[in-house]
Amino acid sequence: MDQTLKQEAEFRLSGILVPLLAIIAGVFMVVLDSTAMNVALSRLVVDFKTDLHTLQWVVTGYMLAQASVIPLSGWLSDRFGAKTVFLTAVIIFTLGSILCATPSSAEWLIVFRVIQGLGGGCVLPVGMAYVYRLAPKSKVGVVMGIMGIPVLFAPAIGPVLSGWLVEYHSWRWIFLINIPIGIIAVLIGLRKLPNAAKNSVPGMDKFGMVLGPLAFASLTYGVSQGAQSWTSEKTLLGLGLGAVALIAFVIAELRSKTPLLELRILKSVDFTTGIIVQWIAQFGLYGALFLLPQFLQQARGFGAFDTGLTLLPQAIASGLMMPIAGILFDRIGVRWLVVCGLSLVSGALFQYSHVDLTTQSRDLILPLIMCGAGMGMMMMPIKPRNNNVFLLFTHNITHRLHK
Numbered sequence: 001m002d003q004t005l006k007q008e009a010e011f012r013l014s015g016i017l018v019p020l021l022a023i024i025a026g027v028f029m030v031v032l033d034s035t036a037m038n039v040a041l042s043r044l045v046v047d048f049k050t051d052l053h054t055l056q057w058v059v060t061g062y063m064l065a066q067a068s069v070i071p072l073s074g075w076l077s078d079r080f081g082a083k084t085v086f087l088t089a090v091i092i093f094t095l096g097s098i099l100c101a102t103p104s105s106a107e108w109l110i111v112f113r114v115i116q117g118l119g120g121g122c123v124l125p126v127g128m129a130y131v132y133r134l135a136p137k138s139k140v141g142v143v144m145g146i147m148g149i150p151v152l153f154a155p156a157i158g159p160v161l162s163g164w165l166v167e168y169h170s171w172r173w174i175f176l177i178n179i180p181i182g183i184i185a186v187l188i189g190l191r192k193l194p195n196a197a198k199n200s201v202p203g204m205d206k207f208g209m210v211l212g213p214l215a216f217a218s219l220t221y222g223v224s225q226g227a228q229s230w231t232s233e234k235t236l237l238g239l240g241l242g243a244v245a246l247i248a249f250v251i252a253e254l255r256s257k258t259p260l261l262e263l264r265i266l267k268s269v270d271f272t273t274g275i276i277v278q279w280i281a282q283f284g285l286y287g288a289l290f291l292l293p294q295f296l297q298q299a300r301g302f303g304a305f306d307t308g309l310t311l312l313p314q315a316i317a318s319g320l321m322m323p324i325a326g327i328l329f330d331r332i333g334v335r336w337l338v339v340c341g342l343s344l345v346s347g348a349l350f351q352y353s354h355v356d357l358t359t360q361s362r363d364l365i366l367p368l369i370m371c372g373a374g375m376g377m378m379m380m381p382i383k384p385r386n387n388n389v390f391l392l393f394t395h396n397i398t399h400r401l402h403k
Helices: 002-010 013-047 052-080 082-100 106-134 137-168 178-192 206-226 233-255 263-267 269-299 304-310 312-332 335-352 361-385 392-401
Strands: none
Touching: 013 052, 013 082, 013 106, 013 137, 013 178, 013 269, 013 304, 052 082, 052 106, 052 206, 082 106, 082 178, 137 304, 137 312, 206 233, 233 263, 263 269, 269 304, 269 335, 269 361, 304 312, 304 361, 312 335, 312 361, 335 361
């Protein structure tokens, strides 16, 4: 106890800024690419001579690849060390970015985006779990506020940067800009990231490793096909296979002595509530970030850069609110921050539901600011409250880094 108090008293934020910079750089480029393509899709439809239904897999495939490897992050960190896994993931993501800048067909771009996502899926949870290793418990809120800036600012600023590159240069630069960021993250990480001790690995949950990604992929495919027809064979096959795989996955994890995901932690009401709130918030955030650019470009005739500028207020609001929420979390706790944040996001989504062909850019300023501020206020305190880093999957890594 005395040792802990001494460490907290001796803690200086300036002492962790350099290793934190490596983590922020890696996390920033991964989250940035989760939304940067949204503004570019309309241009890619023309360049690749295909349809939006096909190109949506450029976004969906990336997110799905991330989700499929996140559960493996904890096991990989135990087996090879968190530092090795983080830096390797950054390298894979950077190489995937190089490949994404080269294709001349939509199919190859989708394949290369999956490679990107496989690297990015480990960068985010392992990188953010380092926050709990670098900061004492009483300072986690402040440090998470700093770390939260790339998590919320990157997806919001992505459309602006992407729109500028697409309209005045080339969509390929969306990926090429990741190269220097990835190199910086690796060079700093090699020198400054602390080595997390490896833990003994009793075995790999082979059933979980197969059933988890199969369930997520099938359900995502089924929902995607549902946009065309909820009664088509492809939709029913995807949803049916996904449901069966998900049930089998849950059973396998509950029976396994070394589960890929420790689902029993969901018995904690506080933890489960936090996870549900995060899911709801992510639905609102990413749904709006995907649909608004398509509405502005295809229905309102905006250019890519004008679309990005229209979405800029959300980026500014989230970037400003995140560190403020970190300070407030350490002082007043989580409940009222989450309530106020959810209220702002809900109000913003209600206003989004009323957009039509007469909607102007100025009409979106208030809901965009509300959404950005609400997300910044809400997302950071939920994470340390539940001692997880990014949804349920990253709890395993956080726990292991504490050992």
